[in-house]
Amino acid sequence: MKLLRLKLKNFRQFYGESNIRFASGNRNITVIHGENGGGKTALLNAFKWVLYSEVTSGIQLKDQIVTKRAIYEAKSGDSVDAFVELEFEHDEKRYLIKRFVKATVGAEPQSTRTTEPEVTLHVSGSDGEWRSQDRVVDVIGRILPSDLHGYFFFDGERIEQIVKLAPEEQDQIAVASKKLLGVEILDRADKHLVIARKELEKQLKEVGDSHTRLLLEEKEVLDDEIDRIEHDLQECKDNIRTLDKHNAEIEDRLRQVEDVKALQERRDQLIDDLGKRKEALKEHLGSIKSLVSSSAFNIFLGGPIKRFEELCDKLRERGELPAGIKKQFVADLLEKGKCICNENLTAGSEHRHAVEKWLDKAGLVAVEEKVIRIGGSISQLSHELPQFLKQLDNHQRLRQTDLQEASRIETELEDISNQLKSSPKEEVASLERRRRELKETRDDLTMRKGELIAEIKKKNNRQEEIDSELSKQKANEERQRIAKARVDAAIDAKNRISKIRELMESDFRSDLQDRVSRLFQEISPTPYVVRISENYSLHLFDSDDVNALQTDGSTGERQILSLAFIGSIIDLTREYQKKGAALPGPDSSHFPMVMDSPFGALSIYRQAIAEHIPRLADQVIVMVSPSQWKGDVEREMIGRAGQQYALSYYTPKDIDEVITIDVNGKECSLIQKSPNDYEYTEILEVSHG
Amino acid sequence: MLSAKPEVQKIIREVLQLEQEKLYQDRPRLQSEIIDIIKRNVE
Numbered sequence: 001m002k003l004l005r006l007k008l009k010n011f012r013q014f015y016g017e018s019n020i021r022f023a024s025g026n027r028n029i030t031v032i033h034g035e036n037g038g039g040k041t042a043l044l045n046a047f048k049w050v051l052y053s054e055v056t057s058g059i060q061l062k063d064q065i066v067t068k069r070a071i072y073e074a075k076s077g078d079s080v081d082a083f084v085e086l087e088f089e090h091d092e093k094r095y096l097i098k099r100f101v102k103a104t105v106g107a108e109p110q111s112t113r114t115t116e117p118e119v120t121l122h123v124s125g126s127d128g129e130w131r132s133q134d135r136v137v138d139v140i141g142r143i144l145p146s147d148l149h150g151y152f153f154f155d156g157e158r159i160e161q162i163v164k165l166a167p168e169e170q171d172q173i174a175v176a177s178k179k180l181l182g183v184e185i186l187d188r189a190d191k192h193l194v195i196a197r198k199e200l201e202k203q204l205k206e207v208g209d210s211h212t213r214l215l216l217e218e219k220e221v222l223d224d225e226i227d228r229i230e231h232d233l234q235e236c237k238d239n240i241r242t243l244d245k246h247n248a249e250i251e252d253r254l255r256q257v258e259d260v261k262a263l264q265e266r267r268d269q270l271i272d273d274l275g276k277r278k279e280a281l282k283e284h285l286g287s288i289k290s291l292v293s294s295s296a297f298n299i300f301l302g303g304p305i306k307r308f309e310e311l312c313d314k315l316r317e318r319g320e321l322p323a324g325i326k327k328q329f330v331a332d333l334l335e336k337g338k339c340i341c342n343e344n345l346t347a348g349s350e351h352r353h354a355v356e357k358w359l360d361k362a363g364l365v366a367v368e369e370k371v372i373r374i375g376g377s378i379s380q381l382s383h384e385l386p387q388f389l390k391q392l393d394n395h396q397r398l399r400q401t402d403l404q405e406a407s408r409i410e411t412e413l414e415d416i417s418n419q420l421k422s423s424p425k426e427e428v429a430s431l432e433r434r435r436r437e438l439k440e441t442r443d444d445l446t447m448r449k450g451e452l453i454a455e456i457k458k459k460n461n462r463q464e465e466i467d468s469e470l471s472k473q474k475a476n477e478e479r480q481r482i483a484k485a486r487v488d489a490a491i492d493a494k495n496r497i498s499k500i501r502e503l504m505e506s507d508f509r510s511d512l513q514d515r516v517s518r519l520f521q522e523i524s525p526t527p528y529v530v531r532i533s534e535n536y537s538l539h540l541f542d543s544d545d546v547n548a549l550q551t552d553g554s555t556g557e558r559q560i561l562s563l564a565f566i567g568s569i570i571d572l573t574r575e576y577q578k579k580g581a582a583l584p585g586p587d588s589s590h591f592p593m594v595m596d597s598p599f600g601a602l603s604i605y606r607q608a609i610a611e612h613i614p615r616l617a618d619q620v621i622v623m624v625s626p627s628q629w630k631g632d633v634e635r636e637m638i639g640r641a642g643q644q645y646a647l648s649y650y651t652p653k654d655i656d657e658v659i660t661i662d663v664n665g666k667e668c669s670l671i672q673k674s675p676n677d678y679e680y681t682e683i684l685e686v687s688h689g
Numbered sequence: 690m691l692s693a694k695p696e697v698q699k700i701i702r703e704v705l706q707l708e709q710e711k712l713y714q715d716r717p718r719l720q721s722e723i724i725d726i727i728k729r730n731v732e
Contacts, residue, residue, distance in 0.1 A: 185708045193704065196723045486731045493700045493727075496693055 001143050002089040003592045003619060008683075010070040010082035011049075012042040013649075015680035022592075023642025024619050031637065032623045033661050034647030035670045039681040040623040043647070044596040047153045050084040050099045052146050053117060056155055066103040069678035071112050074105040090143050090590070094124040097136070144591075147175055151566045152591065152617075156598030159562045186501040193494035198223060200490055204483035212473055212480070219466050222459050229459070233452040236445055243442045250435045260420060260428050267416050270409050276550045277406040279539075284399040288392065295388040298381060305378055312371055330358045467491055508576070509536070512568055519564035523608045524557055530564070538565060556605045563609060566593070567616030593617035599628040607632035614640045626661045626670065644687035650674035663687050696730045703730075 003022040008014045023030045034040040045055040049065075066082040074080050083100035098121075103114045121139060122130040133139055137146070144152060198220075205216045254264040333355055337345045345352040420432035471488055509532055516538070517530040528540045528551060538561060540553045553561065570591045593616060599606050610633040614620055620640075624633065646661060646668040659671040663686045674680070693701070703726045711719055 185705060189704050189708045192708070192720055192723050195720050196727060199720070199724055200727065482732060486727050489694075489697050489700055489731045490727055492693065492697045493704065496697070496701060497704075 001592055002590045003086070003594075003621070004089060004094075005087040006046060007085040007087075008046055008083075009085075010067045010080060011046055011065060011084050013039050013067055013679060013681045014042065014046075014683065015067045015069045015678070018683040020645055020683060021643060021685075022619060022621060025642070027640050027642030028617075028619050029614055029637055029641045030619075030621045030643040030645070031629070031641050032621065032645045032647060033626065033629065033663065033668070033670065033686070034623060034681075035625055035649060035659055038647040038649035038670055040596050040625075040647065041155065042681075043623060044153060044155065044594060046084045047086070047594050048149065049117075050086045050097055050119075051140055051144075051153075052149050053099065053119070054149075065101050065117070066112075066114060067680060068109070069676075069680045071103060071105055071109050072678060076105055076107045078105050079103065080105065092126070095143075096122045096124075096130065097140070148569075151569065153594045154596070156595045159559050159595075159598065183501055183504060186497055186504075190494060190497050190501065193490055193497065197487060197490035197494065200483065200487045204480070204487050207477065207479045207483050209473075209480065212470065212484075215466050215470055215473075219463055222463050222466075226456055226459050226463075229452050229456050233449065233456070236449045236452060240442060240445050240449070243438050243445070247435060247438050247442075250431050250438070254420070254428065254431055257425070257428055259425065260423060263416050263420060267413060270413050270416070272552075274406060274409045274413070277402045277409065279533075279550065281399060281402045281406065284395050284402065288395045288399070291388065291391055291395065295384060295391075298385040298388050301381055301385070305382065308374065308378060312375070315367070315371075327359060330355060334359075508572065509534070512572055515568040515572055516561070516564045519567055519612075520561055523560045523564065523605065523612050526553070526557060528553060528557070530561065560605055560609065563598075563613070563616065567612070570617055590618045592619040592621065594621040596623045597625065597628060598622060599624065599633055607636060610636035613637070626659075629661075641687070643685070646670060646684045646686050648672070648682045648684050650678070650680050650682070652677050652679055699730050700727055 002024055005022065006020045008018045010016065020030070020032070032040065032043065034043075041056060048054045048056070066080055070080045070082070080103045081100060082103065083098055085096065085098040087094065087096050089095070097119065099117050099119045101114050101117050103112050105112050119136050121133040121136045123133045124130045140146070201216050201219065205213050208216065251264060251268070254260055255268075333339055334345060334352070339345055339351060339355055343351045345355055417432060417436065421429055421436070423429045423432070470484065473484070513530060513532040516532065520528065520530050528542060529544045531539050531541060533539065540551050540557065540561065542549050542551050552558075570593075574591070593613070595613075598613065599609065606628075613622070614637065622637070644663050646663065648669050649671050650673070651671060652674045655671060655673055658669050658673075660667050660669050662668075666686055668684060668686050704723055707719065707722055707726065711722075
């Protein structure tokens with residue numbers, strides 16, 4: 001998606017019509033200067049609204065779209081249009097999306113009625129003709145998935161929150177990343193092949209013999225049961241999510257009660273620590289498993305090694321080791337009929353008999369060679385055992401520490417809960433009682449969830465057994481043979497598609513982790529490394545050692561982590577698509593990034609981030625206040641800025657002085673007194689190219 | 690994928706192609722087209 005032009009009319013505080021053309025190519029940054037309150041966030045919302053019908057939180061959508069000045073200036077009964085129109089290029093086509101509302105002004109401005117927003121989308125291909133396009137949500141979703149739009153159009157001051165997502169939001173990242181990868185197609189194919197398989201099994205049942213019919217009937221019953229359990233499982237997950245939401249609300253309320261605020265904050269900290277300990281426990285367990293599977297065989301080698309040494313000792317005692325003489329040498333002497341001492345070795349002679357005896361001993365040369373070779377391996381294995389035991393011990397010790405610490409935290413959490421429950425303030429006590437009830441219900445649900453997952457697994461296993469039995473069944477008739485072959489093909493195709501999806505996802509996640517880590521380390525001076533869990537949550541660790549500890553990082557570091565994450569998603573998706581992956585996905589090889597005040601809360605990392613941002617995306621639109629822009633940020637970005645605009649804000653309030661910014665020697669007013677009684681913003685082009 | 694029988698390889702390719710082309714099509718129609726693909730390739 002290459003952004004070309006944005007047109008606004010009476011949208012929020014932008015009175016009348018305004019246009020912005022976006023920079024691209026080598027100078028891919030469009031800088032939009034504006035003071036606080038000058039319309040930067042409104043402009044960010046223009047992108048979100050036109051493409052996804054969304055705005056940042058805190059704005060009541062429909063009734064606040066139309067600029068107040070236009071409504072106040074209109075007569076009763078007049079209608080006022082407001083729209084946002086965005087032109088962009090994608091996959092060699094041009095798109096023009098427009099979202100609009102119409103306000104009918106009432107006798108009083110407050111009684112103005114605004115229509116529901118409507119949207120149109122036009123696409124122009126190589127012939128230059130514009131055609132209207134249906135299914136706007138789907139089309140836009142394929143170009144830049146709605147679930148991911150928050151990473152491309154974002155409020156920079158809150159960007160660190162990307163890495164502190166709630167679990168359901170982490171799921172969203174997983175889902176959206178899959179869309180970018182094209183995995184969505186695989187998901188759909190997987191589901192559709194299951195249904196196709198069921199239909200083909202029905203057809204097989206009609207033509208199959210009695211045993212086949214029996215097996216298929218059992219499979220049908222299992223299918224129904226799995227559907228029912230999956231439905232229950234989904235319900236269970238939804239209920240857990242709802243309980244978590246209620247729990248968060250209760251904790252939020254406790255945080256607002258002055259007397260217990262500190263206790264709740266301590267609890268927050270402890271829950272956070274407990275999570276980290278549990279995560280570490282899981283990792284230690286993983287390390288132990290992998291260590292045991294790769295080296296535990298050493299424990300069982302004690303007996304064989306001892307036996308080997310005993311055998312060698314016996315050979316040495318008998319003088320058979322070392323062998324000292326080669327079999328071929330003795331055979332040559334016998335062949336020649338002469339010993340090395342010049343004695344004739346005639347057949348039946350005492351001398352010949354003595355030399356012949358050496359033949360048996362000489363045969364041990366091969367044994368000696370083996371003893372040397374096996375002895376070398378055994379000596380290495382003997383060293384591995386103590387090493388294995390030491391590593392195992394180390395992991396066990398760490399695990400033990402984590403277990404003890406987790407248990408201590410749980411005791412302290414219980415203690416906090418008791419204190420809150422017996423609080424003299426009834427509100428606090430009742431909130432805590434409710435919280436406990438929720439926790440108990442949640443524990444039950446979590447257990448139920450585990451049971452349901454196990455049940456599904458069991459039934460799936462039985463289905464696999466039936467499939468294997470069915471494929472072994474001999475088809476008596478041609479019709480049955482074809483029907484059976486079709487079912488087999490549907491199952492095989494489905495399983496292979498699942499495998500491809502699994503591999504793609506795990507490759508993508510591991511590549512993403514490497515890239516985020518690299519990008520994070522390039523920007524941040526800390527030695528932290530990034531790990532991405534299976535559900536796409538991001539964690540910082542103090543080193544890449546297996547025993548590394550998880551760290552929260554400062555706000556600045558979390559901002560860098562978020563930017564590194566966004567940049568990496570863009571980079572990797574682009575790379576996967578360039579590789580021409582056999583899998584069809586949305587063609588998203590060009591990505592924009594629209595950021596409102598990305599340098600707001602930064603101090604020491606401001607320059608490093610400004611240096612990296614232009615490289616993260618193909619096109620960058622950055623909205624900055626003069627204090628964020630001047631200095632490091634301007635120095636780093638000015639060479640890449642292809643367009644600059646200023647949001648010139650008019651306020652009805654009296655102000656001491658006009659606030660201006662100097663762009664390339666041109667002075668622009670950012671805040672000035674309004675010539676009328678209305679508040680509005682004009683967009684001025686201040687520098688081009 | 691490489692170890693799959695040729696007819697299964699063809700089914701996978703055609704099903705993915707269909708899913709890509711008709712991403713927004715209603716499910717029942719798509720399913721019957723998938724069954725047709727399997728039937729055509731396994732005779």
